[in-house]
Amino acid sequence: MTSATSLPNEPKHADLVDERIVIQYFLAALFYLGISMLGGLLMALQLVHWNPLRGIELLSPGRWRMIHTNAIAYGFLANSFLGCLHWAIPRLTLRPVLSRKLSYFIFAAWQVVVLSTAVGILLGQAQGIEWGETPTWIDPLALAGLLLVAVNFMAPITRAKGPLYVTLWYFMAAFVWTFLTYAMGNLLPEYFVPGTSGGAIAGLFIHDLVGLFVTPLGWGLMYYFVPILLKKPIWSHGLSLVGFWGLAFFYPLNGIHHFLYTPIPMFLQYGAVIATVAVEFVVTTVIINFFATIWGSGRAVVTNLPIRWFYTGMVFYFLTCLQCSLQVTLTFQALIHFTDWVVGHAHLVMFGVFSLWLLGIMTYLFPRLLGRAWYSRALCEWHFWLSTVGLFVMFAGLTLAGIFQGYYWASLQSWDVSTDGSQPFWILRVFAGLAMFAGQLVFVYNLYRTWRGDSSEAAVGIEPVRA
Amino acid sequence: MFESRAGVLLVGGLGFFAFAFLSNAVVPILMYQHLPEKEVAELPNANLMYEFEDLSRRFPESFAKHYGQPSQEKCAEALELGRKIYIGEGCWHCHSQFIRPVSNESRRWGPVSHTKEYQNALQRPVMFGTRRVGPDLCREGGRRSNDWHAVHFHRPASVSTGSPMPEYPWFFEGDPSKPNERGLAIMTYVQWLGSWLESYPYYEDYQPLPTLQENGP
Numbered sequence: 157m158t159s160a161t162s163l164p165n166e167p168k169h170a171d172l173v174d175e176r177i178v179i180q181y182f183l184a185a186l187f188y189l190g191i192s193m194l195g196g197l198l199m200a201l202q203l204v205h206w207n208p209l210r211g212i213e214l215l216s217p218g219r220w221r222m223i224h225t226n227a228i229a230y231g232f233l234a235n236s237f238l239g240c241l242h243w244a245i246p247r248l249t250l251r252p253v254l255s256r257k258l259s260y261f262i263f264a265a266w267q268v269v270v271l272s273t274a275v276g277i278l279l280g281q282a283q284g285i286e287w288g289e290t291p292t293w294i295d296p297l298a299l300a301g302l303l304l305v306a307v308n309f310m311a312p313i314t315r316a317k318g319p320l321y322v323t324l325w326y327f328m329a330a331f332v333w334t335f336l337t338y339a340m341g342n343l344l345p346e347y348f349v350p351g352t353s354g355g356a357i358a359g360l361f362i363h364d365l366v367g368l369f370v371t372p373l374g375w376g377l378m379y380y381f382v383p384i385l386l387k388k389p390i391w392s393h394g395l396s397l398v399g400f401w402g403l404a405f406f407y408p409l410n411g412i413h414h415f416l417y418t419p420i421p422m423f424l425q426y427g428a429v430i431a432t433v434a435v436e437f438v439v440t441t442v443i444i445n446f447f448a449t450i451w452g453s454g455r456a457v458v459t460n461l462p463i464r465w466f467y468t469g470m471v472f473y474f475l476t477c478l479q480c481s482l483q484v485t486l487t488f489q490a491l492i493h494f495t496d497w498v499v500g501h502a503h504l505v506m507f508g509v510f511s512l513w514l515l516g517i518m519t520y521l522f523p524r525l526l527g528r529a530w531y532s533r534a535l536c537e538w539h540f541w542l543s544t545v546g547l548f549v550m551f552a553g554l555t556l557a558g559i560f561q562g563y564y565w566a567s568l569q570s571w572d573v574s575t576d577g578s579q580p581f582w583i584l585r586v587f588a589g590l591a592m593f594a595g596q597l598v599f600v601y602n603l604y605r606t607w608r609g610d611s612s613e614a615a616v617g618i619e620p621v622r623a
Numbered sequence: 624m625f626e627s628r629a630g631v632l633l634v635g636g637l638g639f640f641a642f643a644f645l646s647n648a649v650v651p652i653l654m655y656q657h658l659p660e661k662e663v664a665e666l667p668n669a670n671l672m673y674e675f676e677d678l679s680r681r682f683p684e685s686f687a688k689h690y691g692q693p694s695q696e697k698c699a700e701a702l703e704l705g706r707k708i709y710i711g712e713g714c715w716h717c718h719s720q721f722i723r724p725v726s727n728e729s730r731r732w733g734p735v736s737h738t739k740e741y742q743n744a745l746q747r748p749v750m751f752g753t754r755r756v757g758p759d760l761c762r763e764g765g766r767r768s769n770d771w772h773a774v775h776f777h778r779p780a781s782v783s784t785g786s787p788m789p790e791y792p793w794f795f796e797g798d799p800s801k802p803n804e805r806g807l808a809i810m811t812y813v814q815w816l817g818s819w820l821e822s823y824p825y826y827e828d829y830q831p832l833p834t835l836q837e838n839g840p
Contacts, residue, residue, distance in 0.1 A: 203756070203787045211778075211790040218713030218789055280711030284748045314628065325631045332636030340644065345748035350660055351741030353651040355749040360647055368640070397625055404635035408643030417723035418751055419738040421651055428647070490725035494755040566726040571758050572785050582787075 172246035175525050177259050181239030182518055182525075184267060186600060188231025189511075191274070193593045195224035200586045204579060214278055222277045222289040228506060229287060229365065230298075231270045236514040237373045238266070241309055241327065243521060244380045248321055251312035262304050269298045285358060287365050288341045295342045302338060306331035322396040326376030329404060333368035337361060352419045359420075359428075360411030366505065367407035367435075374510050375399070375442065378466060381517060382449060385463050386456060391448035395441045402438030406431045416489045429484050436481035443474045461536055465516025468544055472508035476501060491566065496581065497558025504551045507592065512543065515599070522603060531605035535598050542595030550588035557581030661743040667698040670765060670818035675701070675811055678769050682802055689804040698811065705812025706745050708805055712791070719752030720761040720816065733762035734822060757788055762817035765824030772810045773799040 201207040202217040209215045242259065246252050253259055269290070276282065276291035283292050290298060310331060313324055341361025345354035379396070383389050390396060409431035416425050446467075450456065456463045479501060482488055492498065519536060523529050530536055557578050564574035624630035667675070672695065679686040679693040690697040709715060721736040722728045729735050740761070741749055752759075767775075774781055777799040779788035794806035802810065817823055 202789055205785075205787065207789075211792045213793045216712065216789055216791075218716065219711070221713050221716050280708070282711055282713065284710035284715060284750065286716075286753055320626055320628065320631075325626065325635070328628065328631050329636045332632055333640060336637075336640050340648075344648075347747070349648075349652060350743065350747045351655070351658075351749055352738040353648065353655055354747065355741070355751050356651045357648045358748060358751070360643065364640075401625060401635065404639050408640050409647065411643070412647055414753065415751055417725060418721050419736055419741070421654060424647055424651065490723075493723070494719055494753070499754065562726070565728075565731075565755075568727050568731060572783070575756070575787055576785055 167250050167252075169247070172250065172252050173243055174253075174256055174259060177256075177263060178239045178242050178521065179525050180263060181235045181242065182522070184263075185232045185235035185239065185514070186596070186603075188227045188235065188270065189596060190600075192224050192227035192232060193589070193596065195220040195227065196589055197586075197593065199224065200582065200589055203582045204586060206586070219277055219280065219282070222282050223274050225287060226273050226277065226289055227270070228511075229370075230273065230290070233370055233506075233510060233514070234266065234270075236518070237370075237377075238263075238305065240377050240514070240517055240521075241373070244323065244377060245309050245312055245327065248323060248380065249312040249316035251315045254308045254311035258304065258308050262301060262308060265297065265301045265304070269294055269301055283342065283346060285341060285345060285361065287362050288338075290342065292342070292346065295338075298342075299335065299339055302331075302335045306335060321379070322390070322393075322400060323376040323380040325400050326372040326379070329400075330369060330372040330376070333364065333372070337364040337368055341365070355415050355418055356412055356420050356424065359414040360408070362414050363411040364408060367403070367410065370506075370510055371403065371407070374513055375403075377517060378446065378470070378513065381462065381520065382446065382466060385460055385466075385520070386450060386453055388449060388453065390445060391451075392445050395445040399438060399442035399445065402441070403435065406434045406438060410435060413484045416484075416486060416493065425486075429486065432484040433481045436477050439474065439477040443470060446470055461533075461540065462516045462520035465512050465519060465540060468540075469509045469512035469516070472504055472512070472547075476505045476509060479504075491562035492558050495558035495561040496554040496578065497562070500551045500554030500558065503547065503554070507543075508547045508551065512547075515539070515543065522606065526607055528606060528609065531602055531610050535602040539595050539599040539602065542591050542598065546588045546591030546595060550585050550592070553581045553584040553588065557585075655738060655742070658739055658742045663699045663703050663744045664696070666702060666743060666745065666815065666819075667695045668819055670823055671811070671815050672698060674765065674769065674814040674818070678807055678810060681769055682773075682800070682807065685796075685802050685804075685807060689807060701808045701811040702745065702815055704804065704808035705810070705815075706750075708794075708809045709750070709812055715750050715752050716754060717756040717788070719755050719759045720750045721752070722759060722761060728759070732759055733817065734820060736761060740819065757786075760813065760816050762820070762823075764814045764816045764818040769810055769814070772813060773802055773806065776802075776806065776809065 198207065198209070198215065198220050199217045202210075207217065242253065272294050273290045276294065277289055281291040282289040283295075309327065313320075313328060316324070340357060341364070344357050345361075349357055379390060410428055412420055412424050412428035413432050416429070447470075450463075450467065457467055458464070483492060483497065483501065519530075519539075560577055560581070561574050564577055624634065672693070675698045676693045679690070686693070690701065722732050722734065724735045771782060773795070775783060776791045776794050778790050778792075779786040794809060795802050
């Protein structure tokens with residue numbers, strides 16, 4: 157938006173978006189990404205007997221596994237999302253967030269939540285809920301934080317005039333869902349509901365985190381950034397409605413698919429399987445919408461790096477949901493449940509979809525936030541390829557490993573046959589993970605040189621656009 | 624409604640979430656509400672007490688220091704601490720605790736899991752688990768001696784060749800013959816798993832495949 161085309165009373169970018177807090181959130185996010193990947197590396201080395209730090213309590217792979225997942229979810233993804241929301245919501249609603257002071261308070265409070273989670277887990281105080289290992293005494297603070305986030309962002313959304321864009325439907329719903337999901341998952345199985353019913357709730361929690369916190373924020377951001385970068389509108393408004401309402405209805409019904417063949421009542425398990433397949437149909441409409449949007453502008457995937465990150469992530473999203481609709485069936489589950497197939501699936505979605513999207517948004521926004529082009533376009537490309545190829549190799553290797561493990565177990569051979577047989581896949585995974593990690597190191601180095609104001613011959617980067 | 628704030632927040636946000644919660648969480652809660660939930664104090668059974676007393680004989684100094692006499696109350700105390708350790712160390716991320724009716728699991732480990740096995744205070748939250756790097760543990764009690772568990776926790780690869788399980792020397796004062804309070808507790812917890820079954824212990828039936836082939840049926 158230049159002054160030549162903006163309306164006379166339109167708020168200025170600087171009044172709407174607090175760029176400093178966006179940068180702060182992104183930097184915090186990258187810090188936790190590093191921590192999480194180091195934890196992942198530790199576990200990966202342990203499994204292939206290459207861990208040089210064995211027998212040290214505070215470096216126990218079991219505890220670091222929980223730090224790995226929580227640092228990604230609450231450290232990297234949550235912080236990145238909050239940074240993106242501070243950019244997107246004021247620009248979409250043409251209203252600033254409720255209070256900048258509150259924004260900084262929330263930032264500080266959230267880092268306290270994440271860091272104390274990490275320290276608590278390190279000291280052996282994890283809570284026994286998958287993806288909810290945040291120690292019980294931190295849960296109230298996290299819930300208060302989520303409430304404040306909702307309040308801070310709902311203020312501009314309620315004040316916005318005119319029809320609401322699809323991104324805002326997703327964001328609004330995400331604020332409600334994230335709070336409810338976090339409360340349900342962290343409080344009910346621990347304090348109120350034991351056993352199998354608690355397991356049903358735990359299943360709902362695990363999937364609602366993915367489907368009702370991460371997914372709506374991620375897709376909301378895609379609906380926001382893709383039309384801006386492609387300079388084209390989303391292809392179909394109708395499909396946007398189908399996508400949002402389909403997700404809203406079917407996603408919450410999926411949760412029990414994490415615990416198939418447990419003593420949870422069978423009719424509920426069938427229901428979860430059917431709901432999961434239904435979500436895949438809904439997802440397909442969203443993918444069709446986005447690919448129809450880029451139809452005719454396909455070259456953008458080559459020239460426009462953020463678009464490449466976004467559309468790669470969307471391909472992986474389609475793949476992961478297609479895989480999900482197949483692997484959720486009881487036939488597949490009999491073989492692959494408990495195996496590395498599921499671990500591969502989780503990495504495909506958490507890194508291959510959402511992390512790629514957020515790294516793409518950072519690739520787009522950092523030049524604007526820092527006021528200069530990337531130091532090196534070549535390093536941006538290295539970042540993309542190391543991340544994507546590394547992730548895909550990890551996914552493919554673990555998926556295959558899962559099939560082998562399932563058959564080893566079913567064949568009633570002794571257990572060590574399955575762990576020994578997994579070694580080649582686990583070794584491959586170490587190198588895939590190292591490639592992904594190297595990609596992020598390249599990114600951080602590029603960011604550092606950009607921040608320092610260095611330019612290189614390769615600085616044919618993304619030109620910043622000032623609003 | 625479909626594009627309005629109220630519609631999105633109330634119908635999509637609250638309404639559909641509530642519908643899923645009612646149908647997927649409240650329904651099983653209501654279905655199982657008649658099942659009694661056991662307190663920890665009620666959990667030590669004869670099989671577990673046998674193992675607990677065995678711990679007091681094998682590791683007399685440690686046991687006397689932390690638990691004194693092997694009573695039911697002390698056993699319940701050890702169970703609670705053992706479970707806290709099981710969660711805190713992330714054991715539940717590599718070991719599961721439910722046997723499925725597929726994939727020959729009941730031949731390998733024992734009876735398929737039943738809801739009433741999870742109706743106790745030590746399954747708040749439930750320890751179903753979602754990954755098996757190591758074997759399922761819900762029928763582990765009584766399969767192996769306390770000595771085996773002591774050495775295994777201290778350094779798993781020394782008894783389980785090629786095991787990728789991490790080492791837990793902080794459960795011991797130096798070597799496997801000296802478990803500390805945490806070591807005794809986690810061993811008690813593992814020996815509890817499955818000890819409530821009538822068919823306990825289940826180790827006689829399962830033999831890994833090569834042995835079956837060598838020795839015949």
